[in-house]
Amino acid sequence: xxxxxxxxxxxxxxxxxxxxxxxxxxxxxxxxxxxxxxxxxxxxxxxxxxxxxxxxxxxxxxxxxxxxxxxxxxxxxxxxxxxxxxxxxxxxxxxxxxxxxxxxxxxxxxxxxxxxxxxxxxxxxxxxxxxxxxxxxxxxxxxxxxxxxxxxxxxxxxxxxxxxxxxxxxxxxxxxxxxxxxxxxxxxxxx
Amino acid sequence: xxxxxxxxxxxxxxxxxxxxxxxxxxxxxxxxxxxxxxxxxxxxxxxxxxxxxxxxxxxxxxxxxxxxxxxxxxxxxxxxxxxxxxxxxxxxxxxxxxxx
Numbered sequence: 001x002x003x004x005x006x007x008x009x010x011x012x013x014x015x016x017x018x019x020x021x022x023x024x025x026x027x028x029x030x031x032x033x034x035x036x037x038x039x040x041x042x043x044x045x046x047x048x049x050x051x052x053x054x055x056x057x058x059x060x061x062x063x064x065x066x067x068x069x070x071x072x073x074x075x076x077x078x079x080x081x082x083x084x085x086x087x088x089x090x091x092x093x094x095x096x097x098x099x100x101x102x103x104x105x106x107x108x109x110x111x112x113x114x115x116x117x118x119x120x121x122x123x124x125x126x127x128x129x130x131x132x133x134x135x136x137x138x139x140x141x142x143x144x145x146x147x148x149x150x151x152x153x154x155x156x157x158x159x160x161x162x163x164x165x166x167x168x169x170x171x172x173x174x175x176x177x178x179x180x181x182x183x184x185x186x187x188x189x190x191x
Numbered sequence: 192x193x194x195x196x197x198x199x200x201x202x203x204x205x206x207x208x209x210x211x212x213x214x215x216x217x218x219x220x221x222x223x224x225x226x227x228x229x230x231x232x233x234x235x236x237x238x239x240x241x242x243x244x245x246x247x248x249x250x251x252x253x254x255x256x257x258x259x260x261x262x263x264x265x266x267x268x269x270x271x272x273x274x275x276x277x278x279x280x281x282x283x284x285x286x287x288x289x290x291x
Contacts, residue, residue: 008192009192012192012197013192016197016200019200019204019230019234020200020203020204020207023204023207023208023227023230024207026207026211026223026224026227027207027210027211027214027215027220027224032217032219032220035220035223036223039223039226039227042204042227042230043226043230046204046230046233046234049197049200049234049237050233050234050237052192053197053237053238053240053241054241055237055240055241055250055253057250058233058237058250058253058254058257059237061254061257062233062257065257065260065261069226069260069261069264072264072268073219073222073223073264076219076268076271077219080219080271080275080281092215092216092217092220092282093214093215093216094214094216094284095213095214096214098213099209099210099213099214100210100214102209102210102213103206103207103209103210103213104206106205106206106209107202107203107205107206110198110201110202110205110206111199111202114194114195114198114199114202115195115199119194119195119242119243120243121194121242121243122242122243122244125245126241126245127245127247130247130250133247134247134250134251137247137248137250137251138251138254142247142248142251145251145254145255149254149255149258152258152262153258153261153262156261156262156265156266157265159266159269160265160266160268160269163266163269163270163272163273164269164272164273164276166276
């Protein structure tokens with residue numbers, strides 16, 4: 001084992017421990033703001049673990065995306081719960097023991113599968129130009145995947161706006177969609 | 192560092208997230224649990240790619256998993272906003288009926 005592999009292994013185990021501990025802290029700390037920061041740390045640690053598995057593109061995307069997501073999540077926390085519940089101690093849980101039992105059972109099941117399945121291990125031969133190959137695949141043989149993901153993301157944007165819109169079509173028109181809308185103030189083209 | 196040990200770490204992340212998704216009452220905290228679970232899946236998929244089949248196809252699959260995380264976050268926040276507007280609350284116990 002070369003020096004690079006030793007460093008990668010040490011980095012992986014440090015990030016793995018940080019990811020699990022920070023993930024557990026999300027549901028142990030007594031304020032939502034701290035929970036958000038703990039989750040961000042956990043996600044960054046998973047991103048570093050993916051980097052040690054020599055997947056630079058996916059690891060970097062994970063780290064960058066999760067930092068942004070957690071920043072947005074912190075804003076939502078404070079805006080929905082007000083400053084005090086989001087930043088002060090709180091406990092909003094139910095069925096802690098059954099939840100812990102179910103989670104423990106699932107872990108045992110997954111761990112048994114991981115350890116007992118005879119994985120067909122092959123020596124890792126990661127291509128040196130992996131990122132170039134990913135780019136070529138996304139723009140070539142895997143174009144259909146991107147063509148599928150794009151409309152899904154667009155539909156997500158539309159659905160998000162529809163769900164969060166304070167005054168929808170039926171709020172304005174009621175059951176009679178062909179009559180004049182009940183707007184508090186007039187306006188709009190042709191209305 | 193072997194495939195089995197990395198999968199154990201991923202399983203631990205998944206189990207911690209599952210505990211949070213079941214036990215939390217606040218919608219955003221439930222989403223945090225689901226995010227942790229998907230992160231465990233992401234790490235497991237990355238390990239399977241590295242140890243079993245280091246070809247480009249697996250990386251594209253990981254990109255799809257990351258996209259699923261994004262969509263889950265966006266839809267979760269939209270639903271949380273809707274519940275907050277309709278019930279002035281962000282608790283799952285206040286979202287047991289599917290009417291606004």
